[in-house]
Amino acid sequence: MDYQAKFGPYALVAGASTTVGEQFARQLAAKGMNVVLVARRLPLLEKIAGEIREAYGVDARPVAMDLTADDAVDQLAAAVADLEIGILVVNANIHKVGLFHSMDRATKVRMLRMNTELPMLLTDHFGGMMVERGRGAVIYVNVLNSLSPIDIDGIFQGTKAFLRVFAESLWLEYRRHGVQVSTVLVNGIEGSESYEKKLSPTSRVVAKVIGGSMKPERIVASALRQFEKGKWVCVPDYPIPVNQLAVWSLDSFRAIGGTSAAKVSSGIFGMLLDGDEVQATKK
Ligand SMILES: NC(=O)c1ccc[n+]([C@@H]2O[C@H](COP(=O)([O-])OP(=O)(O)OC[C@H]3O[C@@H](n4cnc5c(N)ncnc54)[C@H](OP(=O)(O)O)[C@@H]3O)[C@@H](O)[C@H]2O)c1
Numbered sequence: 001m002d003y004q005a006k007f008g009p010y011a012l013v014a015g016a017s018t019t020v021g022e023q024f025a026r027q028l029a030a031k032g033m034n035v036v037l038v039a040r041r042l043p044l045l046e047k048i049a050g051e052i053r054e055a056y057g058v059d060a061r062p063v064a065m066d067l068t069a070d071d072a073v074d075q076l077a078a079a080v081a082d083l084e085i086g087i088l089v090v091n092a093n094i095h096k097v098g099l100f101h102s103m104d105r106a107t108k109v110r111m112l113r114m115n116t117e118l119p120m121l122l123t124d125h126f127g128g129m130m131v132e133r134g135r136g137a138v139i140y141v142n143v144l145n146s147l148s149p150i151d152i153d154g155i156f157q158g159t160k161a162f163l164r165v166f167a168e169s170l171w172l173e174y175r176r177h178g179v180q181v182s183t184v185l186v187n188g189i190e191g192s193e194s195y196e197k198k199l200s201p202t203s204r205v206v207a208k209v210i211g212g213s214m215k216p217e218r219i220v221a222s223a224l225r226q227f228e229k230g231k232w233v234c235v236p237d238y239p240i241p242v243n244q245l246a247v248w249s250l251d252s253f254r255a256i257g258g259t260s261a262a263k264v265s266s267g268i269f270g271m272l273l274d275g276d277e278v279q280a281t282k283k
Contacts, residue, residue: 001228003031007137007180008086008130010059012036012076014067014122015092017044019192020141023220024089025060026052031224033087034059036080040066067092068114073121084133088126090119091141093159095194097273098281100154108155115159120166127170130179137180139227140167144185144212144235144246147254148265152273152281171232184223184234187243188213197277207272211242 003011011028015021017039025035029052037045037060045062052060063079065072094114096107123138130136146160164183171181188207189195199207207213214222219236226234237243253261 001031003028003033004086006086007033007135008084008133010034010036010080010083010085011087011089012038012080012085012126013089013091014038014076014118015090015141017041017048019189019216020186020219021089021091022048023216024091024139024141026055027217027220027224028087028089029056029058029060032056032058034061034083036061036063036083036085038063038065038067038076039092040064067118068094068110072118073125076122077125085126085129086135087137087139088122088130089139089141090122090163092118093141095156095198097153097156097198097278099152102281103155111155112159115156116162116166119163123170127174127179131174131177134178136178137182137227138167138170138174139223140181140183142167142183142185144187144243145250145265145269146185148250148269149262150266150269150273152270152278168232180227180230182227182232182234184219184227184236185243185247186219186223186236187211187246189219190215192216196275198273198275200274200276203272203274211238211240212246212272214238 011033013021013025016025016037025037029035035052037049039045042062042064045064049060049062065075094111096111119140127138140163142163143160146164150157167181167183174181190213214236222236223234235244235247
């Protein structure tokens, strides 16, 4: 597929300094897209951008900023005002685990802002221009269990459910304007700092054995293969589609299982959430 011809010359990745976001930047550049890399850590962004320019001969622009700032989208819009953004990848997120009643209000608000308001505002700005041009794509990175309630993870799960339904609703609208919308439902990301803080080494081994985690390179390569086929929900997977099966089971169990669906999914995912960061919230 000729990405530039289909979507436009630049891909912007929000949250491009690590794991899946970094891989989206690298792998979209390998497919000929120029890239804008957004995150807070400038040295990481500059290093990745330099390697991308050298490897693929495309433009790579680092933009260091805090995406939770009040004027984040205005700042970003100004930093790339001279570029046509053809693909927007919404990857950055905040994930803090904790019982709702004991988590401080500022953390709750920050998570909502980053995981729901920011994707909406980024889409409003960049997606709006794609609709006017009649081409483009928005990719939302989400979690495999985005519709599952988890009792120590209510705010995060709530934001991810918003993102899933928002993206699917937008898919219905934007396809009429030639703009593709895809959600990527990701399992555990091996090497992610957040993943390592939330799951103990034992739980990570269990997750790996049951197919519940993958390396970011593989996640993004698999996601882009499905994205190229125009899929609205992409589930990065192994040759045996264990993650796709997990999504079907979780989604259908939710529809038919009533309160048992909530208790079982919360029990399973809650059991795996046993890393240092999670234990600290239980003290
Ligand atoms: N971790 C997992 O195992 C897992 C599992 C399923 C799905 N996912 C999904 O996969 C995506 C990536 O997960 P991850 O664990 O790699 O996330 P992460 O490490 O928390 O952050 C991803 C990116 O967002 C950037 N970022 C974070 N806060 C920011 C801020 N305030 N302003 C600007 N940039 C910010 C980070 O860079 P800087 O720190 O340099 O700003 C990084 O580049 C998320 O959407 C997540 O929901 C993750």
